[in-house]
Amino acid sequence: MAYDLNKFFKAISDPSRVKIMELLKDKELNVSEICQHFDMQQPSVSHHLSVLKNADIVAHTKRGKEVYYRLDSICITSCCNGFQEQFMDIEKLGKA
Amino acid sequence: MAYDLNKFFKAISDPSRVKIMELLKDKELNVSEICQHFDMQQPSVSHHLSVLKNADIVAHTKRGKEVYYRLDSICITSCCNGFQEQFMDIEKLGKA
DNA sequence: TTTATACATAGGAATGTATCTATATATTAA
């Protein structure tokens, strides 16, 4: 899949969204569980989740009433490495 | 040096700034030379350069009337890798 | 010293973004 780098970096340019990503680091959480870690209202959290989803940083699964979100670590790796490679000399490429 | 990740990602979340970074990939350029690659006015380019400078992505040297900008590739590597590591499992760390 | 050139800064208009409240939709429980 081809990730949109500009969308990715815009998405991670917000501290609340990075915090959500950290919460999802090694476990799935539903929206209410994520909300408990913030002072924001639930619609704001939902908005941030939709930005992350739109950048392919998180995926979600609906189970019953709840929607569970999880991190897509391939996206993170791919975007961070892909961006770096844009600025590497040709001879340095492929060393990662 | 400790880079500000949020500042870094905000800085690279703009296509014009990424284009400046690409222009500086393997050579120093002064502001006028950079301007030639854009439809923007010079003050807008100057503004983008100051955002990049503020995030430690570029450094500059004044020579005569001209100010030459260059890319700090350590910053790029350090921020991209540093961010990724935030979301890696402990056992995976250190493999890059 | 005056003029020209290179760049930066100030201030404003248009647009984008984050947050809120109110409400819609989907699912489960009564």
Place this chain on the structure above:
DNA sequence: TTAATATATAGATACATTCCTATGTATAAA
């Protein structure tokens, strides 16, 4: 079917960002 719960969407407001024009500052040239 009706009520309750979980989440998403809509619309408004405040603030941030991008771009512009106008102008300031530093350096070099005349």
